[in-house]
Amino acid sequence: MVADAIYSCLPDPKEISPVETAPDPEDYQFLAVGFWVDKGTADQKAREYMTKIRNKKIGVFGTLGAYPDSDHANTVRERVRELLKENDIMDLFLCQGKVDPELVKMMAETMKDDPHHSMTPERRARLKEAEKHPDEDDLKNAQKVFEQIMVSLNN
Numbered sequence: 745m746v747a748d749a750i751y752s753c754l755p756d757p758k759e760i761s762p763v764e765t766a767p768d769p770e771d772y773q774f775l776a777v778g779f780w781v782d783k784g785t786a787d788q789k790a791r792e793y794m795t796k797i798r799n800k801k802i803g804v805f806g807t808l809g810a811y812p813d814s815d816h817a818n819t820v821r822e823r824v825r826e827l828l829k830e831n832d833i834m835d836l837f838l839c840q841g842k843v844d845p846e847l848v849k850m851m852a853e854t855m856k857d858d859p860h861h862s863m864t865p866e867r868r869a870r871l872k873e874a875e876k877h878p879d880e881d882d883l884k885n886a887q888k889v890f891e892q893i894m895v896s897l898n899n
């Protein structure tokens with residue numbers, strides 16, 4: 745959803761593809777690179793693609809279960825910036841994304857004695873909020889970030 749929203753506000757010529765079939769980054773002037781957060785960093789497929797990107801102007805976006813203004817989200821930002829450090833990262837947008845209900849159920853059962861992952865009221869509230877995302881505001885905010893990047897690229 746976030747990728748489609750960003751794609752729709754970028755100027756032509758443009759292409760969009762899932763990470764599995766993403767083209768050689770070398771062939772592009774600008775790349776919008778997306779990921780979902782898995783264990784505190786970008787998911788593996790996105791990480792593998794990121795290692796191929798060098799000396800490019802890029803905009804980065806991702807979804808996560810945590811709140812975008814949390815310490816955890818900032819750690820994710822730092823890790824992703826490190827993965828892409830050979831590039832000019834023009835901005836990095838994060839918003840919440842719903843977490844697979846099966847995973848939530850499994851975590852609640854298997855991690856109930858783990859202080860970091862047990863189902864606290866705070867955690868339940870965060871997951872409930874994540875269920876509503878990405879929402880219309882997230883998509884608009886992602887578009888604003890990338891429209892601003894386009895303005896900077898043209899200056």
Ligand SMILES: Cc1cc2nc3c(=O)[nH]c(=O)nc-3n(C[C@H](O)[C@H](O)[C@H](O)COP(=O)(O)O)c2cc1C
Pocket residue numbers: 780781782783784785806807808809810816840841842843844847
């Ligand atoms: C296996 C797994 C690991 C996850 N790890 C994290 C994590 O470390 N931090 C976090 O904030 N969210 C985590 N999440 C939540 C995902 O980031 C969230 O569900 C995702 O952004 C949804 O993206 P998608 O709909 O494109 O799959 C995890 C989800 C799964 C399924």
